[in-house]
Amino acid sequence: MTLALLSVWDKTGILDLARVLTANNIGILSSGGTAKALREAGIPAKDVSDYTGFPEMMDGRVKTLHPKVHGGLLGRRGTDDDVMMKHGIERIDILCVNLYPFEEMSKKDLPLEELIEFVDIGGPAMIRAASKNYKDVAVLTDPADYPLAIEAVKSGGFTEEQRLHLAAKAFTRTAAYDAAISNYLNGIDKEFPDVYTVQFGNGRKLRYGENPHQLAAVYGTSGIAGQTALQGKEMSYNNYLDVHAAVSLCRELDGFATVIVKHNNPCGVALGKNQLESYLKARDVDPVSAYGSVVAMSTHVDTEIAKEICSTFVEVLIAPSFSDEAREMMKTKQNMRLLILPPVVPADEIRTIDGGILVQRTPAYTEDWKVVSKRAPTADEAEALKLAWKVVKYAKSNAIIYANKTETVGIGVGQMNRVDSAKLGIQKAAEFGRTMKGTVIGSDAFLPFADTLEVAAAAGATALIQPGGSIRDNEVLEKADELGIAMVFTGTRHFRH
Known part of the structure; x- marks a missing residue:
């Protein structure tokens, strides 16, 4: 019988997945709170401790760390079958695990002896085992992948391509998890950790870097880095830099404000009685430099503003919102990118240098004139x-x-x-x-x-x-x-x- 092992902290969507597994004759192994949630929902699940013959111990620190679990995940089908049979190890073909919320809890100023209990051991170990054996095991670490899993189970199984994709995602998750723990422990009683580890996802290759002979990519899922243009050409490396500069300044200005940036420098900044006035004033500071610039606005863009924008050449326009009519009007500027102004994402500033990086953190500004x-x-x-x-x-x-x-x-x-x-x-x-x-x-x-x-x-x-x-x-x-x-x-x- 095909087995799935389900052990999750975040129980979002787990019951829907488990029902599909059961309906398709896939047995479920589970433990702790996950097993309790399944049984309360009327879904049959066998306790991991009943399968291994060892009880959960040490206040739940040891539950799945057992050869019958890891052998079921790591055993190579067609190679390790005899060993698995000899030791009563059953194949575990699906692993669904998410981890103790260390990242979330580390923000709550807990004593170290309390926080350390949110360092997951069995979860990452199982995830890594299943990911290593991706040719035979599908590993799920994100509830967003449950619909994919449900369709795969209903259609007869995962493809190798799907399993490899899920394994890569799983290793990415454990890498980020270990990085959070490392940064925290290395940073105790320090402004910066001795070892600084970061991870950014959603990588997209750009046409080129600052110049056509340079290669470039952008990474990030939030803020400016995570934005997708509503229209226009693909964002360039220089566009991202200029948008970041324009938006950073625009966020500091009150009321109706416009910031125009060219080559990472402001070339016009203005406040106005309305958004149109602020744009016209900012543009007129240096209309030559404003040609081919990046424009950030603090409030809604309507047709009057769109008409003025369309009367010249703007590389990127970013604002909190656009009217439907304004967007329709600006479609005539096929190369102009439109972006929605996202919420600010506080983060350290990181710059590469030969052999390493510089990291900078800017405290909230306190005016003391x-x-x-x-x-x-x-x-x-x-x-x-x-x-x-x-x-x-x-x-x-x-x-x-x-x-x-x-x-x-x-x-x-x-x-x-x-x-x-x-x-x-x-x-x-x-x-x-x-x-x-x-x-x-x-x-x-x-x-x-x-x-x-x-x-x-x-x-x-x-x-x-x-x-x-x-x-x-x-x-x-x-x-x-x-x-x-x-x-x-x-x-x-x-x-x-």
Whole structure:
């Protein structure tokens, strides 16, 4: 008789699967809470302890760790039959196991002696055994695969291709499970574990990387990485980077906001009385750079916005929602990708370097501004400084952002010195007839000299926000007071490389 062994923590869908197994003359072995749930539902199941001849022991720590279980999973049909018969080992052709919820429980600040009891031993051992013997055994570790299993059982059995797919998925699950345990134990009383293990699924090959001669793929099931475009071409490597930058900034802005990004730098950011106004203002900051850009919006996209988007070339548009009419209108832009803005997914930042990785974790930002100049910012200047400070966080260093309280006016980024960034922002604004008069400036790092301040003030800027911390802070402050510039120190630097 064909046997299936069912032992699950998450009992979602297990009764439906078990009923199909029974209806198709597949005997069920089970243990603990799973066996209890099956019997309460009127589904016959033989206890693993009755099959092995050994009771569950050590408070359930030992239930399935027995040669009659692992032999039934590992025995090669046609090779190990005599050994199995000699020792009374029956073939187990289907294994359905999911694991103790270590990942979930590790977030609950339990004492280690309690948490360690959620480290599953028998489950991973059985999963690995069945997966190794995939040519003969089908292993189920995810309730989402039960419908596949039900259809396979009804149609006479699993194909080898299905069993291999399920085995690969099972090894992926045990790898993630062991990684969670390893990261936790290696990280006790430490900010970062000594050994850092990560896993991302849903891998998709991209057309190419940053350039056509480079190979690339994207991995991830949530956030930006898990998004599928509603329309348009396949997302590119650079699209993902730009969308991440645009969305990260857009999430920090209140009300109707638009962020336009080109080559991983903001080229226009604006707030408006409505979403259309914010888009038009952001686009007009630098309409040349906005061509072929990535656009992130904070609220719903309607036909008026769609009409403006369709009047130019946008690589990607991402927003919380789109009206049906707007989507229909934007279908004329066949190459433009539309994405739904997903919820934020907090995570460490990981970057590869030769021989390893860099891992960075950003705590929640706490605003602790200190007015250091004789003159405090006016109410309008304070609002403008808030906007400039948020934008400069997402601009490549060295970065200088000129802004008023609703929009960026000039953006200078990616220069080797801060003075050139200040000059570049002024130059970019002048190209489109915009004046710096009455703007404020945000600097991602301290001003090492007063020259940046002098350049900005000469162009018409009236207030400045920066981290502070230079050995020449007093010189810069003296110059600010001399020029009547309001200056705020934040104590936080925003380098972005």
